[in-house]
Amino acid sequence: MDANYIAMIVTLIIWCGIFFYLVSLDRKVNRLEKNREG
Amino acid sequence: MWWKLIIFAGMSAVIIAAFVTPSPMNPENSLGPVDIYRVFYFHVPQAWIASLAFIVSMIYSIRYLRTRDIRYDIRAATANRLGLIFAILATVTGSIFARMTWGEFWNWTEIREVSIFVLLLIYGGYFALRAAVADPDTRANLAAVMSIIFAVAALFLIFVIPRVYGAFTQHPTDSIIDRGGQITMGPTVRIIFFGSLAVFTALFAWIYRLSVRVADMKYRAETE
Numbered sequence: 001m002d003a004n005y006i007a008m009i010v011t012l013i014i015w016c017g018i019f020f021y022l023v024s025l026d027r028k029v030n031r032l033e034k035n036r037e038g
Numbered sequence: 039m040w041w042k043l044i045i046f047a048g049m050s051a052v053i054i055a056a057f058v059t060p061s062p063m064n065p066e067n068s069l070g071p072v073d074i075y076r077v078f079y080f081h082v083p084q085a086w087i088a089s090l091a092f093i094v095s096m097i098y099s100i101r102y103l104r105t106r107d108i109r110y111d112i113r114a115a116t117a118n119r120l121g122l123i124f125a126i127l128a129t130v131t132g133s134i135f136a137r138m139t140w141g142e143f144w145n146w147t148e149i150r151e152v153s154i155f156v157l158l159l160i161y162g163g164y165f166a167l168r169a170a171v172a173d174p175d176t177r178a179n180l181a182a183v184m185s186i187i188f189a190v191a192a193l194f195l196i197f198v199i200p201r202v203y204g205a206f207t208q209h210p211t212d213s214i215i216d217r218g219g220q221i222t223m224g225p226t227v228r229i230i231f232f233g234s235l236a237v238f239t240a241l242f243a244w245i246y247r248l249s250v251r252v253a254d255m256k257y258r259a260e261t262e
Contacts, residue, residue, distance in 0.1 A: 004073060008057035015053060019046050022244065026042075029251050036255070 045244060048237040052079065055230045062227045070139040077135050079230055083238035084128040089196055090242065091121030096189035099182035111178035112257055114185050115168065116249045120242065121192075122161045129154050140208055150209040153195040160188050 056079040063075035095117035102110035129151075136151070137143045144151060164184050171177040200207050223231060 004057045004076075007076075008053060011053045011057070012050060015049055019042075019049075022248065023042065025252075026248055029248060029255070032255060033251070036258075 041240070042244070045237060045240050048233065049241065052230060052234045052237055056080070056234070059226055059230065062223070062231075074135055074138040077131050079234045081128055081131040081135065082231070083234045084124050084131060085196065086235060087238050087242045088121045088125040088128055089193060090239070091117045091124060091246075092189040092192045094246070095121065095185045099185040099189075102178060102182045103186075106175075106178075108174065108178060108257070109254065111181060112253045113250055114182060116246065116253050118161060118164055118185060118188075120246055120249065122158070122165070124242070125154065125158060125161070129158065148209070149203045149207045150200045153199045157192050157195045160191060164188060 056076050061072040061075050062078050063072050065072045095114045098110045098114035098117065101107070102114060132151070132154070133143045136145070136148070140148075146152060164181065167184060168177055168181055171180060200209060
């Protein structure tokens with residue numbers, strides 16, 4: 001397999017990890033803010 | 039949620055385009071493997087975000103000094119933290135590029151590498167100072183003054199010094215705009231590059247907003 005495709009797949013996996021981590025953090029912060037207000 | 043999906047799709051598209059399209063460097067002019075020049079699509083936006091974060095920090099530091107509102111100090115510190123992270127990422131990607139094209143990860147006579155090292159040191163000093171001062175008002179005052187001075191120094195180190203001492207750098211200087219002010223990239227490279235800049239900026243805005251919310255909550259928990 002072309003090295004460029006391997007690099008692309010690895011970069012995409014890292015990006016997906018960062019994105020879903022940020023989404024989960026966002027949800028957690030929303031929940032904490034709602035708890036504080038409640 | 040829709041804007042998060044746009045960021046996700048945008049960054050995924052940039053990554054795919056960066057590796058699927060031909061390298062941004064002409065093979066005849068390439069130093070080392072031509073594919074390493076693909077790092078351009080990530081390295082330059084990382085350096086741009088670091089500069090943007092330092093400017094954001096400077097703006098909030100000025101607002102803090104005018105109002106003495108601690109929320110602005112929190113925003114300034116958060117921007118500097120993200121700026122430092124993106125500056126480290128730009129240094130790492132630049133160092134990999136240097137190894138593949140110039141033969142070494144680090145060269146102390148390369149003015150671009152020395153200037154980014156100085157920048158990392160001064161922002162390391164900023165966080166050392168924040169950690170060393172216990173009183174929140176004194177810390178915020180000192181940090182705001184440092185942040186303003188350091189932001190000016192950062193822009194000087196990133197944009198001015200490497201150009202003034204052009205003889206001491208191998209770093210490409212005309213890869214985006216030439217000395218005549220014309221964009222030097224081809225149409226495909228231009229689309230991917232400016233797309234990458236836009237997506238990195240949106241990603242920074244998201245991470246910054248999230249970090250500020252976390253820092254605000256932490257501050258409220260500590261003070262209440």
